[in-house]
Amino acid sequence: MNKFLIVILICILPALCAAKNVKFTKSDAITLMVSNYVHGFKEFGTSVVALNDSVSIGIYYDVKTRKKLRAEMLAKRFRKRIPEILSTYKWGKNIKVHVSVYRYDRMESGY
Numbered sequence: 001m002n003k004f005l006i007v008i009l010i011c012i013l014p015a016l017c018a019a020k021n022v023k024f025t026k027s028d029a030i031t032l033m034v035s036n037y038v039h040g041f042k043e044f045g046t047s048v049v050a051l052n053d054s055v056s057i058g059i060y061y062d063v064k065t066r067k068k069l070r071a072e073m074l075a076k077r078f079r080k081r082i083p084e085i086l087s088t089y090k091w092g093k094n095i096k097v098h099v100s101v102y103r104y105d106r107m108e109s110g111y
Contacts, residue, residue, distance in 0.1 A: 026052045026091060033092075034082055044071055045104075054096040055082070063103050075099045 030050035038046045038057055045060035057078055061071040078099045086092030 030055050030086070030092070030095060033085060037082065037085060038078065041074060044074060053094070054098065055086075056098045056100070057082070059099065059101045060104050061101065068101065068103065071101045075101050 027050045030052075031048055034050065034055050034057065035048045038048055044066065047058040047060075049056045057075075059071050059075055059078075061068060079097060082097045082099075083095070086095045086097075
């Protein structure tokens with residue numbers, strides 16, 4: 001019986017201690033949804049920064065191993081698909097999407 005009570009206490013106490021409110025903002029939701037889609041494309045490095053009314057996506061291509069044209073094709077795809085994904089939600093219909101392509105030299109950056 002004592003072991004049963006100890007197990008119950010071990011299970012309940014962490015839940016009681018961690019019971020705090022967690023804020024989940026609109027920009028968090030945008031970041032989560034867009035990042036989930038964008039970071040699935042492993043050919044290029046990507047970044048996502050969201051605000052309440054816009055999201056910026058960066059595509060980074062290595063000048064030694066990748067072509068700018070391929071990165072621009074991916075940017076075109078993002079410009080079309082991200083608004084479609086966001087517009088499935090009432091709050092996501094007026095989100096502005098900015099997609100930029102950046103070049104970098106992986107050999108010079110130390111990777």
